[in-house]
Amino acid sequence: MLTKIYSSAVFGIDASTITVEVNIGKGVGYHLVGLPDNAIRESNFRISAALQNNGYKVPGKKITINMAPADMRKEGSAYDLTLAIGVLHASEQLQTEKLDDYIIMGELSLDGSLQPIKGALPIAIQAQKDGFKGFILPKDNAQEAAIVNGLEVYGMDNLLEVIGFLEGKNEVAPFRVDSQAYFATESAMPIHDFSEVKGQESIKRAMEIAAAGGHNIILIGPPGAGKTMLAKRLPSILPPMSLDEALETTKIHSVVGKVQNQGLVAQRPFRNPHHSSSDIALVGGGSYPQPGEISLAHNGVLFLDELPEFKRGVLEVMRQPLEDREVTISRARFTVTYPCSFMLVASMNPSPSGYFNEPGAPVTSTPAEMQRYLNRISGPLLDRIDIHIEVTPVPFEKLSDDRRGEPSALIRERVTQARDIQTQRFKTQESLHYNAQMGPKQISEYCALDQTAKNLLKDAMERLNLSARAYDRILKVSRTIADLEAVKDISPSHIAEAIQYRSLDRDGWLG
Template sequence: MFSKILSSATFGIDAYLVEVETHSEKQLPSITIVGLPDSAVKESKERVIAAIKNSGIEFPLRKLTINLAPADIKKEGSSFDLPIAIGILAANSVVNVDSLDDIVILGELSLDGTLRKVKGALPIAVEARQKGIRKIILPIESVKEASIVDGIEVYGFESLNEVIDFLNGDKTAEPIKTDKDSIFAEVNTYQLDFSDVKGQENAKRALEIAAAGGHNILMIGPPGSGKTMLAKRLPTILPPLTFEEALETTKIHSVAGILPKDKALITERPFRSPHHTVSDAALIGGGTFPRPGEVSFAHHGVLFLDELPEFKKNVLEVMRQPLEDYKVTISRSKMSLEFPANFMLAAAMNPCPCGFFTDPNKECTCTTSQIQKYMAKVSGPLLDRIDIHIEVPAVKYNELSSDTKGEKSEEIRKRVVAARKIQLERFKGIKGIYNNADMGTREVRQYCKLDNASSELLKMAMTKLGLSARAYDRILKVSRTIADLENSDKILTHHISEAIQYRSLDRDIWGH
């Protein structure tokens, strides 16, 4: 007897269909799984045997050969448990074979026959629809994310018995649908707000400019000055996610298995803050069977690196590719995977090892060589990709004790959205450029033209403040964003002078 079940697996953040073929014959009882299964798939036979028996079904004492096709791609994970179980039962006439032609089945089985959540339900539903499959059967906990996809019927069940009854026509079930409009109505449910931050008006302004132009930002200041507090509120002023962005972000979280089970879609921009002990594989992605890293989990959101010089040098160096290409390429001998990684980098650091080099109230105990060594931990090529450096001084007591509420995130976000619309219009038709931070040298020359007064001011700043050559394009990009926030077609002198303030690490005071 023979049966064929359609299932699916993920490769990167996309999915591909897998045919689970089962051959059953009268010989000494055994189960063999072929088709490059990993250890989790090989172990599935033990779970399947126990699940079938504990569901009150007699397990066939026959020789069973199970093939996972295509056989040249390595299969991993526990989501093949359910299709293998259904395939065995179909090959032995327990399940109606006629009902299996147009259904993708996946799910992990527990030993008592109940179904557990699987990874990658959303990209699998997208792939099934593209291949013309009409139905998909999943564990009930994975249904929400898959049901966001139009044009496919998604059924959720709690146990193996329920799936068998449904396939045999003994049980009816309604496909589950998720209303996208109601999900997006809940947008901007952040608990944090910029109005919570006392003082730090300069830093707030710098973050608004960073959000408006998509610029990476580095905050330098003593411990307790509010750098982390400010960074956590950065997503609250970024433009809302579009449906396409939300779908792409959700796919990454779904493949990694970190999407909350009560969420069908990620509608808020992600905020990721890995500890400085993070490995390069955890930050960028990798592993024997590559999975996304923190830079991909922050896709369309914010990646916050606190205590930047404390990160290992090799970890910071691997950040250069995603910051430049907005994607991560992971190569292995038999495969090459790409994960999207288009994020805003927000970083924070102390000005010196003790933290009080720029603090007027506390004395710094570090020597000049210690400060230089500390600052040198952040390499020039990484700093090249950070447009804004802002000093965040310690907050004064009268600002801390003041009852005055700062401006709300909602008001700042309106200005950011307006500036982004100007940029989208400006770069319409230019591939890969959506905001000012994306501009290359050619676009900078075209869209950041200066009048004589502005040009003279920039020339004087470069000379007098000892600004490095790399600061030149950064200042032009940031001044273009400041002009957009004011809805100004031209870059004026006050735009340039404000942008110059945001290159503090390029000045000679740091001992460069």
């Protein structure tokens, strides 16, 4: 008997429906075709044990299973439940007319219980697009998949529960999530708050500007100055995610199995990879390409602590994704593209000893040692970081002050208002959303200066020996400062403040 049953394959952050054809005929054997990987080839052992332990059996006949389209590679153990139900129906141990209505996926344990799968959200989205009535999957993934409206999602605990549902012997209520209400509840303020940071008012100001314009920022300072503490609080002042952004971010996390019971990712991601990370861990890849840290930070913040300690080759592979805001991973027979629109926040010590070259420092390094340390970061990478800011230690008087600083909620309001101005400015340009994304054409159009501002910028570039690459960055940052003040024209004061945020471009910064 021939049976058709439906599942799905995740490719990048999108899914494609897979038709699984199971034919049982004369002879003996088990043949699985359609480019399955090793995990799928091994499924017959898991399926056989699960069926036997639940009162069913694999028929002692010739079983041929085709996973179509046959030229698309399938991977993972999520097809166990699909194949088991197909074998049961083809061998007439399962009587049902419902197989055409559902996508069925899940990993089987030997006792028949269902283990969670990866990519439940993109699979549910594709199932809804393809007109399926529902999606049967492990209960741990139900909340994640139920975000999709117009699709009945049935979370199951074990194989017997799935069989009973398909045969109509037991009623199972679909798992329902009000995505709008859930999103509103989960998108509350993050745990970390800027009010907990003592002192560092100038650094808070720089981070507010970075958040308002989507600018990448690097913090340079000695150990204990508060670089990591400040970076962890940056998501708390970014504008709340929209529902579309939350769905796109959740799809990426779903592909690597980091959602499950969490449901919708409503908070902006904060990723903090260790400096020993490989280039594949950072940008993604592998034999079956998976998203890397830069994609997991999509719509959020990527924090690279101790930037010079990362391998130079690892940092260099970030250059194109920082510019294009997506990363394409190519293999011999296919390519996969993952989005990676994130804010880069980096921190570093000013020297191998960890301190600036100044008289009061516990340990000092020579200017030559500091220069060699800084040269571990390439110029092209620094060129993609708009704001460079020096972080100095907080004096005792401010550390011991009991007064709390300005809360993140107030800073977020100002940042959101500035972002709204930019959204309105770039509404006719699909790929532009905030100032950091402006190219030469937009800079020329939206960053016009009066003669006084031009003279100030010219004088600063000549006297401080600013590099040519600092010019566009200063204009972008000054545009953001003007947006925070809700003014149309860039004034000399905006230019003057933006010039302060180019420390690493100044000749003589190391003394």
